Amino acid sequence: MDAPGVLAGLAVGGIAETGLAVILFGVDWVAPAVVLLVGGIMMLTGAAFFAHTTLRGKFLVWDEELDRLGLTGNERVLDLGCGRGLVLLRAAARVPGGHATGLDLWTADQSGNTAEATSANAAAEGVTGRVTLVTADMRDLPFADAEFDVVVSSLAVHNIPDDEGRALAVREAFRVLKPGGRLRLADFRNARRYAAVLRECGAADVEVYDLGWRFWYGGPHARTTMVAATAVRRET
Structure with a gap:
């Protein structure tokens, strides 16, 4: 896996921000909750892209590149x-x-x-x-x-x-x-x-x-x- 610390940081950060957003919604702090929720979703989406690339995507791309070399x-x-x-x-x-x-x-x-x-x-x-x-x-x-x-x-x-x-x-x-x-x-x-x-x-x-x-x-x-x-x- 490439840069496992980066992937872990994205996943943990996304979960933490999303969780905190839920707490803030519960006490009616809507504006900061929305900001945290958006940030958390972006980090979790980034983690998903990162995981796909390092575990599958790069393999598929390189297979295509090598095949094109003939x-x-x-x-x-x-x-x-x-x-x-x-x-x-x-x-x-x-x-x-x-x-x-x-x-x-x-x-x-x-x-x-x-x-x-x-x-x-x-x-x-x-x-x-x-x-x-x-x-x-x-x-x-x-x-x-x-x-x-x-x-x-x-x-x-x-x-x-x-x-x-x-x-x-x-x-x-x-x-x-x-x-x-x-x-x-x-x-x-x-x-x-x-x-x-x-x-x-x-x-x-x-x-x-x-x-x-x-x-x-x-x-x-x-x-x-x-x-x-x-x-x-x-x-x-």
Whole structure:
């Protein structure tokens, strides 16, 4: 589950505000009761969107995105910030003749985020033999230039605290793509900046598009955006 503390905060806050509103209605404090009731309903609605996204919506969206890539089954795929394996394992299932590498620092932004948990998930999905896990920083990838056919990332790059660091991660993602390789980077902040960096690197077919309500972390204010690009040439 992504950011479990945020989900818990929305749910508890929504219940508390709604409960207090009921109490205030009981003593005829109508105006503040209405304000609290509206706030409580908004928080509970946000919690519902958040729970749907983290438990189901993001899986459906990524399945569609991977299907649209039209993979042949022999690709080498890199997942930056793979976490427990949401995108990594779905990609691995689509490349029986290829390989999927997941890279992460295994921080606590996701519940149970450990390499061991991801390995267990890979075993459960029957893709252990085509998955490698690497502990490394996406700003300094331990891979050669043009090593991967596809690079994906889901809600990871924004965890880098500074703009230059995020830009470096995007440049590194582009560096390890083969000519003709494709990038899919989903995030809920900085998407247009990522796209600008990719254009500076010489990427083609750079697109930025909204992934819809199934990828809302609490509402439209926390929507997820996809950055798509193709590697054509590299700066020398």
